[in-house]
Amino acid sequence: FEVDPVGNTVWQYQNTQPSPQRSNVFKVRRYDRRLFSQPDTLSVSAGGQLSFHIEAGTVRAGQAYFLVGSASGTSPGIPVGNGINLPLNVDPYLVYTAVNPNTGFLSQTLGTLDQEGASTAVLSLPAGGVPANLVGATFHHAYLVLDLAAGIATRASNAQAFSFTL
Secondary structure: OEEOOOOOEEEOOOOOOOOHHHOOOOOOOOOOOOEEEEOOEEEOOOEEEEEEEEEOOHHHOOOEEEEEEEOOOOOOOEEEEOOEEEOOOOOHHHHHHHHOOOOOOEEOOEEEOOOOOEEEEEEEEOOOOOOHHHOOOEEEEEEEEEEOOOOEEEEEOOOEEEEEEO
C-alpha cells in the first residue's frame, strides 16, 4: 500500500488467494526520501553519468518537476512559498542548472512525472570535462514538484549529494 503525506491510503493490495503458504507478512519503514542518485561519485578524469531517481508518489503523477543543484550546501535552503523550502543554497551552479534545464550535461531535469509519479534525470560528464580542482567537492541536487496552472511549488525533495573523485 501507499500512504500520502497526510496519512490517507492511496492504494492497497489484498491477497486474493490466502493460504498458509501465501500469507507472508513483511514490514516496511517509511522514509521521507524522494530523491536517490547512483552512483554517489563521479570521476573528473574518466567522466561518467549520474542518474537521479525522482520518486514523488502517485498523487503527483502527471505534474511537472524541476531538478536543480548547488555547490554550496543545503542549509538554510531556499523558501519557495507555500511553506516549502528547497534544501539547496543559491550559488552560480544553482543558477546554471535553473536556467539551463535539459541542455548540455543535464538531461530530463525539467519534465513531467509518469503515472507512478516518478522520473529519472541524468547528469553526464565527458572524460576530463570537469576541472581537477573539484576533486573532493560535494554537490547537492533536489527537485520541486510544480503546479504550473497555479504557478506554485507543491513539494520539495530531500537534497541528494555526490562528490567528485580523481
